[in-house]
Amino acid sequence: MSDITRVGVIGAGLMGSGIAEVSANAGLDVVVVEADSAALDAGRARIEKSMQRAVDKSKRSAEDRDAALARTAFSVDIGDCADRDVVIEAVAENESVKLDIFGKLDTIVRRRDAVLASNTSSIPIMRLAMATSRPENVVGLHFFNPVPVLKLVEIIPSLLTDSGTTERAEALAATLGKTVVRAPDRAGFVVNALLVPYLLSAIRMVEAGHSTPEDIDNGMVLGASHPMGPLRLADMIGLDTTKAVADSLYAEYREPQYAPPPLLLRMVDAGLYGKKSGRGFYDYRGE
Numbered sequence: 708m709s710d711i712t713r714v715g716v717i718g719a720g721l722m723g724s725g726i727a728e729v730s731a732n733a734g735l736d737v738v739v740v741e742a743d744s745a746a747l748d749a750g751r752a753r754i755e756k757s758m759q760r761a762v763d764k765s766k767r768s769a770e771d772r773d774a775a776l777a778r779t780a781f782s783v784d785i786g787d788c789a790d791r792d793v794v795i796e797a798v799a800e801n802e803s804v805k806l807d808i809f810g811k812l813d814t815i816v817r818r819r820d821a822v823l824a825s826n827t828s829s830i831p832i833m834r835l836a837m838a839t840s841r842p843e844n845v846v847g848l849h850f851f852n853p854v855p856v857l858k859l860v861e862i863i864p865s866l867l868t869d870s871g872t873t874e875r876a877e878a879l880a881a882t883l884g885k886t887v888v889r890a891p892d893r894a895g896f897v898v899n900a901l902l903v904p905y906l907l908s909a910i911r912m913v914e915a916g917h918s919t920p921e922d923i924d925n926g927m928v929l930g931a932s933h934p935m936g937p938l939r940l941a942d943m944i945g946l947d948t949t950k951a952v953a954d955s956l957y958a959e960y961r962e963p964q965y966a967p968p969p970l971l972l973r974m975v976d977a978g979l980y981g982k983k984s985g986r987g988f989y990d991y992r993g994e
Contacts, residue, residue, distance in 0.1 A: 709878035711822070712736060715788035716795050717808055719750020719781075721945075721983070722826055723797035725854025728754050729883045731775040732767070732855075738780045738787050747781050754779065757855060789815050793822040793879060795848055800951035802830050806838045813839035822875055824848035828948065829894045829955035833865040843869040846876050849896060850885075852944065860885040865892045894959035895952065903952050904964040906944075907971070909937035913988070914970040920988040938988040942981030950975050 714730045716723050719741045727739045727750075739754075741747035758775060761767040780787070785808070788794050794816060796808050805825060812823055823845045825835050836842035847863025860880040864873045873889075880887050890896035895903060909923050918926075924936020941949050949971065956965035974980075974987065981987030 709875065709882045711792040711875065711879050711882070713790060713792045714738075714795065715740065715791035715793070715816075716797060717785065717788070717812075718796065718798040719747055719753070720797070720799070721753075721852055722850060722854065723795075724750045724753040724757070725852065726795055726797055726826065726850055727779060728757055728775070728855055729885075731779045732758075732771070733883050734778070735882070736778055738782055738791070740782050740785050740788060742783065744783055747783055751781050761855070785811055786815055788812065789817050791816060791821060792818060793824060793875075795824045795826055796835075797826040797850075800828055800830070800948055800955075802834065805830060805835055809835050809838040809845070813841065820844060820871075822846060822872055822879070824876060826850055828899050829896070829952040831865070831894060831959075832863050832892045833867070836865050836867060842867040844872050846872050847890070847892070847896070848876055848880070849890070849898075851898070858884070858886050859888060859898070861888050861890045861896050861898060863890045863892050863896055894955045899952050900956065903949065903956060906937050906941045906949055907953060907964065907966075907968060910941065910971050911968050913938065914968050942987035942989055942991075945980050945983055946971060946987050947975050947980045 713736045716727045716739045719739050727737050731737045739750060741750055758772045762769050762772050794812055796805060798804055809823060821844060825847055826849055827847060832845060832847040836845035839845060846868050849861040851857040851859050862873060862876050877887050888897055912918050912923055913920055920938040924939050927933045927936045950967045953965055953967040978984055979986050982991050985992045
């Protein structure tokens with residue numbers, strides 16, 4: 708049974724809004740923090756739309772939706788996380804930004820044994836923990852997109868994470884209805900260390916002219932029983948995020964399989980991030 712009842716989420720993008728939604732649905736008191744009001748409004752709208760979708764599909768009642776929304780507060784002031792039992796950072800995959808947030812949380816969060824967690828896809832937890840004076844309370848809590856649907860959470864303790872912190876993070880994941888996989892504090896953890904080289908290989912096939920995105924994806928869906936092909940999956944993850952994770956993996960291991968291909972670099976330069984920008988390997992502008 709988790710002793711965590713008050714959750715702070717830093718970032719209201721795809722991941723942060725999903726984490727906030729499942730936390731509120733689980734009966735927890737949630738505050739969502741964004742850098743500015745425009746991003747905050749977009750996050751609020753994303754949460755409301757997702758909750759309404761669940762009602763439309765008869766997965767939740769309108770009363771449950773209203774109660775979950777009533778448990779969710781929105782703020783542009785990170786100081787509103789001061790009374791939280793756990794704060795989950797879910798901003799862009801940028802190490803300097805995350806380090807800055809953990810440094811601020813260290814001075815803001817009053818409960819000295821509060822869990823300070825990162826939803827990073829690939830950045831070593833030890834680096835983030837050392838931005839605080841309480842590295843024993845810092846842990847990786849890596850959710851998967853879309854958070855309300857996918858049941859997995861990777862929990863990543865660093866060399867200094869206290870066993871009690873890890874156990875409380877696992878108890879929180881169980882409260883949210885998630886299955887836990889413990890992962891080592893190495894770039895990519897378990898899932899992305901396997902997944903990202905696969906995605907990059909598919910991008911290299913397109914780059915070399917070996918096949919089209921449609922044929923590659925159909926091959927893996929119909930021939931390997933994958934629910935989604937690698938290029939459509941990369942679009943859903945975000946090509947900018949895929950590149951950021953690949954950069955972290957390559958920086959850690961220096962193995963060619965982790966290096967982002969030039970095609971991926973050019974697409975990110977062009978702002979073709981995938982579904983969230985309207986165009987990636989596929990065109991989503993008509994959706």
